[in-house]
Amino acid sequence: MHTLETERLLLRPWQMDDLEDFHDYARVEGVGEAAGWPPHNTLKDTEQVLKVFMATEGHLAIWHKADQKVIGSLGVHVRDATEPGHEGKKFRHLGFVLAKDYWGQGLMTEAVRCLLTDWFENQGLDVMFCGHFDTNMRSQRVVEKCGFEKIGEGPYESKLLRRTFNQYRYKLTKAQYGRVSQTW
Numbered sequence: 571m572h573t574l575e576t577e578r579l580l581l582r583p584w585q586m587d588d589l590e591d592f593h594d595y596a597r598v599e600g601v602g603e604a605a606g607w608p609p610h611n612t613l614k615d616t617e618q619v620l621k622v623f624m625a626t627e628g629h630l631a632i633w634h635k636a637d638q639k640v641i642g643s644l645g646v647h648v649r650d651a652t653e654p655g656h657e658g659k660k661f662r663h664l665g666f667v668l669a670k671d672y673w674g675q676g677l678m679t680e681a682v683r684c685l686l687t688d689w690f691e692n693q694g695l696d697v698m699f700c701g702h703f704d705t706n707m708r709s710q711r712v713v714e715k716c717g718f719e720k721i722g723e724g725p726y727e728s729k730l731l732r733r734t735f736n737q738y739r740y741k742l743t744k745a746q747y748g749r750v751s752q753t754w
């Protein structure tokens with residue numbers, strides 16, 4: 571994927587020398603758990619995930635321009651549609667994680683809006699799906715501020731955490747994006 575730029579961030583492909591920055595936020599308690607994975611205990615844990623990110627389409631590192639480091643990730647994944655009725659449409663699933671020190675500055679909203687703009691305007695996307703655990707109010711606000719519509723809820727089994735969560739599920743269609751993005 572190509573590099574995208576916002577006021578404060580670059581969204582760009584992962585590189586091997588992002589390893590330490592990635593580990594710095596992935597080892598912190600309360601970060602990965604909200605997205606379904608446990609804190610990384612060792613640099614080796616992070617390296618394994620980083621190699622997957624680099625080898626798989628759709629993973630972007632979030633680079634903080636002022637602080638000159640990677641502070642999070644965005645993933646655009648190919649999976650089955652969350653609800654029926656999207657046959658023949660181009661759809662993806664969105665996931666995101668930000669380093670704890672950077673929460674509450676509007677950074678993920680800025681990143682997600684930029685990514686959605688690129689996918690809807692340049693990459694022919696029809697629908698973006700996403701979801702969050704029902705207790706994750708921060709993620710809920712990001713999703714709401716980006717205009718997603720709640721379409722249901724249900725169990726999500728995290729094999730890594732050996733726990734089942736109740737997940738709220740959302741979609742944003744191209745038409746919805748067209749309306750909401752006028753206000754960004």
Ligand SMILES: CC(C)(COP(=O)(O)OP(=O)(O)OC[C@H]1O[C@@H](n2cnc3c(N)ncnc32)[C@H](O)[C@@H]1OP(=O)(O)O)[C@@H](O)C(=O)NCCC(=O)NCCS
Pocket residue numbers: 600601602604605666667668669672673674675676677678679680701702703706707708709711712
């Ligand atoms: C979810 C996450 C990406 C949010 O990133 P962020 O850059 O802090 O998000 P923003 O600053 O754009 O928006 C956060 C919103 O949550 C609100 N918020 C913060 N703490 C909150 C709380 N305890 N309860 C309710 N809302 C809260 C903020 O006020 C803000 O909303 P507002 O703009 O209406 O005031 C970040 O917290 C994170 O990475 N969490 C761990 C991983 C995760 O949850 N990933 C998503 C999995 S679905």
